[in-house]
Amino acid sequence: MGFLLSSTTSTSTSIFHHKICTVFISKQAGRQGFDQFGALTLKAMPEEKSLTITNGSSNTKTPHVLTVAGSDSGAGAGIQADLKACAARGVYCSTVITAVTAQNTLGVQDVSIVSEESVAAQLKSVLSDMRVDVVKTGMLPSIAMVKILQDSLKQFPVQVLVVDPVMVSTSGDVLAGPSILDTFRQDLLPMADIITPNLKETSALLGGKQLETINDMRSAAKSLHDMGPRNVLVKGGDLPSSSDAVDIFFDGKDFYELRSSRIKTRNTHGTGCTLASCIAAELAKGSSMLSAVKVAKRYVETVLEYSKSINIGNGPQGPFDHGLKLKRSVCNPSRMQKFDPSDLFLYAVTDSGMNKKWGRSITDAVKAAIDGGATIVQIREKDAETGDFLESAKACLEICRLNNIPLLINDRMDIALACDADGVHVGQSDMPVNTVRTLLGPDKIIGVSCKTPEHALKAWADGADYIGSGGVFPTNTKANNRTIGLDGLKEVCLASKLPVVAIGGINLGNAREVMELGVVNLEGVAVVSALFDRECVEVETRKLHGLLKEAVGSVKV
Numbered sequence: 333m334g335f336l337l338s339s340t341t342s343t344s345t346s347i348f349h350h351k352i353c354t355v356f357i358s359k360q361a362g363r364q365g366f367d368q369f370g371a372l373t374l375k376a377m378p379e380e381k382s383l384t385i386t387n388g389s390s391n392t393k394t395p396h397v398l399t400v401a402g403s404d405s406g407a408g409a410g411i412q413a414d415l416k417a418c419a420a421r422g423v424y425c426s427t428v429i430t431a432v433t434a435q436n437t438l439g440v441q442d443v444s445i446v447s448e449e450s451v452a453a454q455l456k457s458v459l460s461d462m463r464v465d466v467v468k469t470g471m472l473p474s475i476a477m478v479k480i481l482q483d484s485l486k487q488f489p490v491q492v493l494v495v496d497p498v499m500v501s502t503s504g505d506v507l508a509g510p511s512i513l514d515t516f517r518q519d520l521l522p523m524a525d526i527i528t529p530n531l532k533e534t535s536a537l538l539g540g541k542q543l544e545t546i547n548d549m550r551s552a553a554k555s556l557h558d559m560g561p562r563n564v565l566v567k568g569g570d571l572p573s574s575s576d577a578v579d580i581f582f583d584g585k586d587f588y589e590l591r592s593s594r595i596k597t598r599n600t601h602g603t604g605c606t607l608a609s610c611i612a613a614e615l616a617k618g619s620s621m622l623s624a625v626k627v628a629k630r631y632v633e634t635v636l637e638y639s640k641s642i643n644i645g646n647g648p649q650g651p652f653d654h655g656l657k658l659k660r661s662v663c664n665p666s667r668m669q670k671f672d673p674s675d676l677f678l679y680a681v682t683d684s685g686m687n688k689k690w691g692r693s694i695t696d697a698v699k700a701a702i703d704g705g706a707t708i709v710q711i712r713e714k715d716a717e718t719g720d721f722l723e724s725a726k727a728c729l730e731i732c733r734l735n736n737i738p739l740l741i742n743d744r745m746d747i748a749l750a751c752d753a754d755g756v757h758v759g760q761s762d763m764p765v766n767t768v769r770t771l772l773g774p775d776k777i778i779g780v781s782c783k784t785p786e787h788a789l790k791a792w793a794d795g796a797d798y799i800g801s802g803g804v805f806p807t808n809t810k811a812n813n814r815t816i817g818l819d820g821l822k823e824v825c826l827a828s829k830l831p832v833v834a835i836g837g838i839n840l841g842n843a844r845e846v847m848e849l850g851v852v853n854l855e856g857v858a859v860v861s862a863l864f865d866r867e868c869v870e871v872e873t874r875k876l877h878g879l880l881k882e883a884v885g886s887v888k889v
């Protein structure tokens with residue numbers, strides 16, 4: 333994905349742009365950094381006009397955008413897009429609904445305008461109580477609503493106003509008629525810190541001006557700026573002559589050409605609302621205007637690319653996936669069922685050293701363990717490089733998913749997230765369990781190594797799903813690992829509110845003793861050497877599986 337920004341002064345005659353990866357070029361000198369989408373950026377510079385939000389105690393303030401817009405029943409645009417965009421960008425979003433539209437991927441079927449009293453009351457409710465940083469407007473379907481907004485903001489001022497002068501949807505349907513134009517020009521635009529019209533809206537605001545080239549967009553941005561807004565972003569999503577998606581940003585002094593690749597997709601319904609909300613969200617977080625616009629554009633490009641093949645509705649214009657989650661659950665379904673403690677019955681933990689010693693790949697090792705009856709797999713690659721570890725994890729995950737066996741990653745939460753593994757197993761000195769739970773979310777499996785009843789109780793309180801307790805017997809796999817013995821294991825099991833898997837030196841010779849401890853929450857054994865430091869993993873796993881079944885007299889499918 334390329335994305336380029338170039339800057340020229342308003343007096344310069346030509347816009348220059350260099351399509352070199354993701355480097356932004358500015359005539360102004362500034363510090364370089366990377367934004368959250370990986371693009372090299374120029375940090376806000378002293379001379380750059382900044383709309384930085386100053387919230388006294390800004391460290392503890394939750395950034396808050398209020399969107400004043402119409403509802404879209406198809407949830408691709410309008411209020412629904414604004415809520416999703418703000419959520420995706422980590423900003424709280426409250427809502428004032430100005431109209432209820434019946435919309436889908438075919439277009440707009442009905443518009444019902446909310447009463448002026450209700451809009452005024454909604455504005456008052458939110459603005460009088462909640463500390464709103466940025467107000468973002470979308471569909472304002474009547475002159476009265478613009479006036480109400482103006483009055484409300486006089487009574488309850490906010491620091492920034494982002495105006496998306498919605499008039500025509502991407503589908504071409506009219507959402508605010510031409511009678512509103514004078515009010516937009518005279519009242520709304522002068523209040524705005526930034527306006528974000530699309531080409532049709534730009535043309536309408538300028539009395540029907542033809543817009544066919546990037547130069548036309550540039551002069552239009554200047555004309556709109558003359559109407560009073562502090563900044564103008566003319567969006568070129570619909571510019572037919574351009575193979576890239578080019579927007580022109582003008583701050584009254586400099587023009588910036590924001591260029592990204594044009595994603596080939598039908599799923600562009602709501603791009604305008606999303607862009608404006610994302611700008612508002614970044615401003616609420618304290619960004620300067622130019623950085624906010626750059627991040628928002630990159631966000632739109634990223635979500636369009638990610639969502640290009642999702643399939644919602646039968647019409648020509650589909651919505652996209654603000655949260656970057658839908659495709660994963662459709663194309664790469666994770667194990668949908670919840671964690672089942674009986675999965676811990678025969679827990680195979682890989683060891684890169686042993687696989688190397690026996691000349692087998694990690695995927696062969698995992699496959700053999702599953703064929704022999706392993707009921708859960710953990711990949712433990714202490715020495716692997718991150719890139720190699722990720723590739724191994726992805727390959728093992730494919731095998732595990734085919735066999736409906738959960739795959740956990742030892743310690744490396746980043747690897748688990750990157751490959752969408754079923755969970756992680758952490759030790760006492762790894763990332764704290766409550767942090768792992770926050771980062772992995774409620775659905776992933778988290779296991780913790782515990783040696784004491786105190787560890788076990790903490791694991792439960794912190795949100796783990798199971799504990800691994802040991803080393804039960806002496807083992808070579810872990811240096812300096814205190815052995816707790818069968819008594820220690822039993823003590824931990826009795827204290828634990830979570831299911832337990834025993835670990836440490838367990839093999840065909842002692843597994844029976846472990847399973848016969850007679851504590852209900854001891855679900856199984858985790859094994860490294862007894863499976864992987866052997867010539868034939870499948871045979872060893874099968875033998876251990878048989879022995880465990882005999883020991884508990886139950887069958888694990």
Ligand SMILES: Nc1ncnc2c1ncn2[C@@H]1O[C@H](COP(=O)(O)OP(=O)(O)O)[C@@H](O)[C@H]1O
Nearest residue numbers: 530567568569570577593594595603604607632
């Ligand atoms: N196919 C696309 N690929 C990449 N970016 C796009 C695409 N379509 C629109 N955009 C971007 O989405 C944003 C919204 O633009 P636009 O579609 O022109 O506005 P609106 O949705 O209000 O009609 C702009 O930043 C534009 O460049």
Ligand SMILES: Cc1ncc(COP(=O)(O)O)c(N)n1
Nearest residue numbers: 402409410501502602604605
């Ligand atoms: C309620 C509502 N507000 C705004 C738009 C503009 O949508 P788009 O971003 O597709 O131009 C819309 N279609 N519906």
Ligand SMILES: [Mg+2]
Nearest residue numbers: 502569603604
């Ligand atoms: Mg659009």
